[in-house]
Amino acid sequence: MLKEILKQYQIPGMLTMNNGETCTTKEMWEIRRKEILTLFAKEVYGEMPPAPEHVTFTVKGCWENQIQGKARIRKIEASFMTPSGPFTFPFHYYEPVADHPVPAIVFLQFAEHPVYCSFPVETIMEKGFAVAVLNYDTIQADRYDFAQGLAGMYITGASRWDDLCADTYAQNMKRGETQWGFIGAWAFAASRIMDYLQTLKTIDKTRIAVMGHSRLGKTALWCAANDERFRLAAISASGCSGASLSKMKDDTCERIGQITEVFPYWFSRRWPSYAGREKEMPFDQHWILGAIAPRSFYICSGSEDSWAGPHTEYLCAVAANEVYHMLGMEGLLHPDRMPEAGDIFAQGSAAYSMHKGTHYLGQFEWNNVMEYMENMR
Numbered sequence: 001m002l003k004e005i006l007k008q009y010q011i012p013g014m015l016t017m018n019n020g021e022t023c024t025t026k027e028m029w030e031i032r033r034k035e036i037l038t039l040f041a042k043e044v045y046g047e048m049p050p051a052p053e054h055v056t057f058t059v060k061g062c063w064e065n066q067i068q069g070k071a072r073i074r075k076i077e078a079s080f081m082t083p084s085g086p087f088t089f090p091f092h093y094y095e096p097v098a099d100h101p102v103p104a105i106v107f108l109q110f111a112e113h114p115v116y117c118s119f120p121v122e123t124i125m126e127k128g129f130a131v132a133v134l135n136y137d138t139i140q141a142d143r144y145d146f147a148q149g150l151a152g153m154y155i156t157g158a159s160r161w162d163d164l165c166a167d168t169y170a171q172n173m174k175r176g177e178t179q180w181g182f183i184g185a186w187a188f189a190a191s192r193i194m195d196y197l198q199t200l201k202t203i204d205k206t207r208i209a210v211m212g213h214s215r216l217g218k219t220a221l222w223c224a225a226n227d228e229r230f231r232l233a234a235i236s237a238s239g240c241s242g243a244s245l246s247k248m249k250d251d252t253c254e255r256i257g258q259i260t261e262v263f264p265y266w267f268s269r270r271w272p273s274y275a276g277r278e279k280e281m282p283f284d285q286h287w288i289l290g291a292i293a294p295r296s297f298y299i300c301s302g303s304e305d306s307w308a309g310p311h312t313e314y315l316c317a318v319a320a321n322e323v324y325h326m327l328g329m330e331g332l333l334h335p336d337r338m339p340e341a342g343d344i345f346a347q348g349s350a351a352y353s354m355h356k357g358t359h360y361l362g363q364f365e366w367n368n369v370m371e372y373m374e375n376m377r
């Protein structure tokens with residue numbers, strides 16, 4: 001049944017290489033994966049600058065014996081050079097008291113949408129997971145303004161940002177056609193936290209995830225697709241331009257035209273040109289989800305989250321199986337039907353869950369993701 005639906009929407013396969021050959025091996029996939037990343041950098045999210053040569057981490061605060069003796073907490077500042085000078089951002093790091101290396105989650109957090117996603121820190125500590133929490137606002141305030149935050153610091157051009165401050169359109173146009181937008185900048189910051197986790201002996205480096213909800217679900221997707229140190233991307237309600245099929249969007253869902261009208265600055269300047277042309281697009285979002293393979297993703301949907309399109313998220317995950325199967329892996333193990341509220345498909349090398357309700361990331365998702373990671377050994 002699901003195969004027929006994917007066929008009906010003409011969801012394109014991702015295994016034809018740029019030179020026309022079919023990708024059939026692990027070695028070919030390494031090349032094909034890079035081709036897909038390049039395509040999505042240019043057309044969808046904008047190009048990521050290279051990682052900085054040095055990142056300095058400064059401990060700004062350290063609290064032992066916290067959360068009823070279960071954890072220690074640190075406030076860290078990460079600093080690195082950009083083409084426009086140094087950039088510094090803070091994050092909080094919670095580590096459970098343990099006598100063995102623990103798995104970790106980089107959690108991308110909203111400052112102003114607390115109802116959107118919860119962060120059950122006590123449960124996380126009890127289950128023995130470290131968590132680094134990044135407030136996305138500290139990288140880039142979420143308004144159409146490249147004169148503030150990280151993204152603009154990598155965009156150099158003829159005029160200075162302060163000449164353009166009042167004119168967001170001019171700022172956007174100063175950006176090269178394929179230069180990055182804010183999703184790229186948030187994802188880049190998550191990778192800098194990964195740099196920090198790499199320095200810790202207390203972390204199990206084989207089990208580090210990046211997790212985010214909604215626009216930060218899109219960010220977790222883009223981050224993990226690029227940064228192979230992440231073993232898992234936990235992607236909640238990422239909807240349009242995230243882990244969901246653009247070609248399947250109906251009138252109930254957000255479409256490329258809607259998202260790029262309100263948030264053009266999240267994406268490459270080319271992405272708006274696909275609005276209304278979804279049917280003609282030679283690719284779809286399962287390609288970038290597939291670019292996480294052979295590592296894993298965990299897609300989380302809400303049954304009543306129609307704007308994000310839970311059915312389009314689910315089928316995106318199903319369509320990404322193409323690459324896992326080519327690699328001889330199970331991929332997402334799922335029944336041949338659409339999902340229902342309460343479903344958890346977490347037995348394979350990728351996972352999917354659907355909570356009952358609207359746009360939210362909460363206890364259900366955290367428990368599912370941690371349980372999945374516990375089994376990843």
Ligand code: GTR
Nearest residue numbers: 213214215216239240254259
């Ligand atoms: C919406 C946007 C969605 C989603 C959401 C969010 O307005 O159109 O795609 O990203 O914001 O991040 O909260």
